[in-house]
Amino acid sequence: MQSRDIYLKRRPVGMPVPEDFEAVVTTLPALAEGEVQVRNSWMAVDPAMRGRMNDAKSYIPPFALDAPMEGPAVGTVVASRDPGFAPGDIVSSRLGWREAFNAPASALRLRPDVGLPPQAWLGFAGVTGLTAYAGLLKVAALKPGDVVFVSGAAGGVGSIVCQIAKIKGHKVIAAAGGARKIAYLKDVLGVDAVIDYKAEENLTKALARAVKAIGATGIDVYFDNVGGEHLQAALALANPFARFAICGMISQYNVTEAPTVPRNLTLIMVKSIRMEGFIALNQMEMEPHFLADMIAWHKAGLLTATETVHEGIDHALDAFFGLFSGANLGRMLVKLG
Structure with missing residues (x-):
């Protein structure tokens, strides 16, 4: 062959x-x-x-x-x-x-x-889904009433994070780039607020508007797929004792010079933020529960599998x-x- x-x-x-x-x-x-x-x-x-x-x-x-x-x-x-x-x-x-x-x-x-x-x-039944599931529920320790901010929200991991958070009854702010992705997040996934980062000059101000629009004071969970200015905005709008699950930083992968953002890392201390990087390979003990939930949600029509x-x-x-x-x-x- x-x-x-x-x-x-x-x-x-x-x-x-x-x-x-x-x-x-x-x-x-x-x-x-x-x-x-x-x-x-x-x-x-x-x-x-x-x-x-x-x-x-x-x-x-x-x-x-x-x-x-x-x-x-x-x-x-x-x-x-x-x-x-x-x-x-x-x-x-x-x-x-x-x-x-x-x-x-x-x-x-x-x-x-x-x-x-x-x-x-x-996708949702593989490592991509496990990354979303473990990152949100274990690393970020999602708890009742949390406001969740997701960057790269229309991607493979981000779109599943948004859906799990909504299934669990949370308010979700989702950031992505372009009108097509924004419509998908709002109309298909049903997130509560969206940010088109490509149309914004200042992500921190855009996130502040989104927080206000859903009647919140800040964010409690940040699921990071992008890093850079998205992470800077999340730090600025984080509530005290917020939890950040750092899954990826795609904005930095092709950078050849030293990163310039975020510039407000001292807020980790000031707000008692817990920030944890993780990879799915270290979360495999969750796989049985993860698979049971994902298969059940999919069969119940609660989970949309989106593919390009x-x-x-x-x-x-x-x-x-x-x-x-x-x-x-x-x-x-x-x-x-």
Whole structure:
């Protein structure tokens, strides 16, 4: 079996460009004992992949040069030399950016038939959903009456955070860029106030107006996907003892100079704010409760799965670049088969 893969050819400086990557056709070898052959049907792209393109120490190793990149994927078992997997099984892995692969059985997760579409395991039922769930309920310790502010609110994680907060009965202020995303947040997800950051000269003033519009005095929870000026605004409008769940800072990933914001970090002390960065890989103990809730909410029609889909491995880089221009509504996916 042949596979088209996307290799990292050189490490980007600033915003990645197509020349940093290469499409390579590979032929899969015969399966070894304990291996499984999978044809991917879907892959997802994440802003955090930008960090792995740098040769820097982090919670996960950087991408190797002249080798396929990695990322969330779901596919179907084609052949197996491991007793735990059989042809036709649906599996998820971290082996995206390729159409097919051989891998040890330990690299795969068998996904049960619970009535979800396969790509749901890359969205609300996968690590994306767990990130939203754990970040809001555990890291930010959501409690009754909290006002929740979400940046990057129309993205894969942010849109789920908004929905969980609304399901739990909270007032939600959501920030995103552009009229299409603002309409989605208000009309589809039903958030209480929206901020189009692309139309605002001062995010702090915009957040202050949104807080006032919903009859609040400030925000109690900030779920951060953006950093920079969004974090500065959240600090300014935080109530005493607010909790900040720092999930991502996409505004900083391609910055080549020292960040200039936020400039008001002393407010962490003044307002007794608790700020905690987190990654979903450290929250896996929540997965059983998370899956039970997400599947139940989805079946009850309380959860909207929003996806932006690109067709084919040839458009995987278009999907990735689109994350940084704000082209995605919900989870950014590539349909491979």
